[in-house]
Amino acid sequence: MPIVKAPPSSRALARAWFAIGTQSVGGGSSTLFMIRRVLVERTGWITLREFTEAWALSQLSPGIHLVALAGLLGRQMAGLRGVIVSVAGMMVPAAIITALATALLGEIAQHPLTIAALAGIGPVAGGMTIGLALTMARPVLQRGRYAILDVAVIVTAFGVLLAGLAQTIVVIFVAAAFGAILLRRARPTSSDAPMA
């Protein structure tokens, strides 16, 4: 690795993130795949090691992990300018397309065919949310006798929200405190690392 890397120009950086943001349908792993292909393999602006480390740190971030990843990689490539160009380049074009698609759907929302299609899309949206919850629970579940604590947190949060016993935000804060005190045995693992 050369000691001094010339930072990419804002225009080149914006073009790279524009490609990443608009060519990865479905988000998640497909976006991650595009980031790696463009920044590590195609341009070489980021080393594989830098990418892996930034990815592990981004998993601790609030909100969309990919935004944190774009920010961390952006800083690595071009400082504060890199952060702004990377995040805006990934998010703004994709957000415009998302809003336009929503507006378009709104135009045809009352059509009987749209209503029928949405009657099938609803169960899929619900099923995806449930499936994602199971996927989220899987890597954090510990094996062995401590798994009972992890399961207790999941079941409690589930029951409290369904029964309307407390506000969502209260559940999150209580779980954060509970975790900091009782679940501190291991760091979040990178078991489903993007390299695997």
Place this chain on the structure above:
Amino acid sequence: MIEQLQLFFIFLKASALAIGGLASLPLLRADLVPQYVTDAGIVQALAVGRLAPGPNGLYVVSLGYLVAGWTGALYALVGASLAPLVMVPATALARRWLMSAWFGGLVRGVSLATAGLLLATGVTIVSAGGTQLWQLALVAATVVVTAHGKLHPALMIVVGGVVGLALGR
């Protein structure tokens, strides 16, 4: 003006307190349904978020649009872009702190609780959308496909739409 600020704060808060893109859903649903949007709106936003390019967490932009047009979409975009960026100064200033055992536990606690909250939100979306037999079969199939991660997520939305066209009339 106050209501606008409140709306922006709802989106910022949901992104700041959730770990992961879709994890903001239970928080947003708690603040937006039923005053601003219905569960049917949530379904539309989730579907558009999956079909449109970019991170899945961008479903919030669709939700923002449904709530308050382009202004709402802008609030959602800014909120979703700002919250995760706390990691940029955090990794520079407090790297060791981020790697501490208690912070790891905190993230773990929030992730587990979010899994439970998402599970409950998923059940709510399902029951709001209709529970005919073919719809429940779609739910089951989607859960399996999502948990296995084999099929492209956008494809499942298309499948749901086609099945809906065939059976939902």
